Amino acid sequence: MNIIKGDLGEKLYHKKFHLDVSLSIGMENHQLIEKIATQDFDEKRKKSPDVPILISEPPIYPNSKKCCDNAFKNDKKYLQKLLKDKIAKELRIDPNELDHIKVVLFDYTTWLHKVNIIDKIEKYQHSKIMLFIVGTYWFQNWISRVKRLPKDKKIKYPENIRIIKWDLFADLLNLSDDNRKRLKEIIKLTRLRDLETLRKINEQNNYKLHILKKSKTRKKRAKNNLDAFLKKI
Numbered sequence: 001m002n003i004i005k006g007d008l009g010e011k012l013y014h015k016k017f018h019l020d021v022s023l024s025i026g027m028e029n030h031q032l033i034e035k036i037a038t039q040d041f042d043e044k045r046k047k048s049p050d051v052p053i054l055i056s057e058p059p060i061y062p063n064s065k066k067c068c069d070n071a072f073k074n075d076k077k078y079l080q081k082l083l084k085d086k087i088a089k090e091l092r093i094d095p096n097e098l099d100h101i102k103v104v105l106f107d108y109t110t111w112l113h114k115v116n117i118i119d120k121i122e123k124y125q126h127s128k129i130m131l132f133i134v135g136t137y138w139f140q141n142w143i144s145r146v147k148r149l150p151k152d153k154k155i156k157y158p159e160n161i162r163i164i165k166w167d168l169f170a171d172l173l174n175l176s177d178d179n180r181k182r183l184k185e186i187i188k189l190t191r192l193r194d195l196e197t198l199r200k201i202n203e204q205n206n207y208k209l210h211i212l213k214k215s216k217t218r219k220k221r222a223k224n225n226l227d228a229f230l231k232k233i
Helices: 002-008 010-045 075-082 085-091 114-124 166-173 177-191 195-204 226-232
Strands: 070-073 103-109 129-135 161-165
Touching (some): 010 177, 103 114, 114 129, 129 166, 161 166, 166 177, 177 195
Parallel strands (some): 103 129, 129 161
16 A cells, blocks of 8 residues: 555545545445345335335336436335324325325435435436435434435426435334344444445345346337336336
8 A cells, every 4th residue: 555655646545545445335335225124125025015125226217327226116105104104294295195106216325415416316306206315424413314405407306305314214114123223333334434344244244135137128229218117126
């Protein structure tokens, strides 16, 4: 490392490796949260057939690299069932007005800057999609667990989008005590920037994620089509 630092110079070295570490932490963080959430869904589905399969890294649109972190098809109005009185009030969502929602997306991020938020919204927003952007690094001076959407003409369906803190995400999914503790530990390690420990935990956790198979019959100029995604999920 000292040789690299000498070649790059002090300022460029810290800038480059700070970015590299942040990206690596984000990747480990995402994968671990996906595993925790998937396991929780699987455990609940054994007790109730109403619980959908939680998909990881689903290709939302044909012929596109747009992949959020987790998604489930809103069969049997599962989102509405998750939105209990207190949570619905905190999120300012009326469960009775969600019949149009066909898919629920979760995207995890440590960076809640406007530029990043708008980028995610542009990628995933749809009239039939409910998007939850989950902040895994929440500034301690933010009192609310729901962050206001930035004002931008690019946001077409603000009523379908929420930026929420990680513990509100846990409350929404009603994570089990064990899975909630595991999530809390991942958030703590992320805040401490402990990449080594995150990697070790990720390597030890081999829980199988549910991945959609890629279609072999994609058309080169296929338009964004939610129906195609719905048939696969």
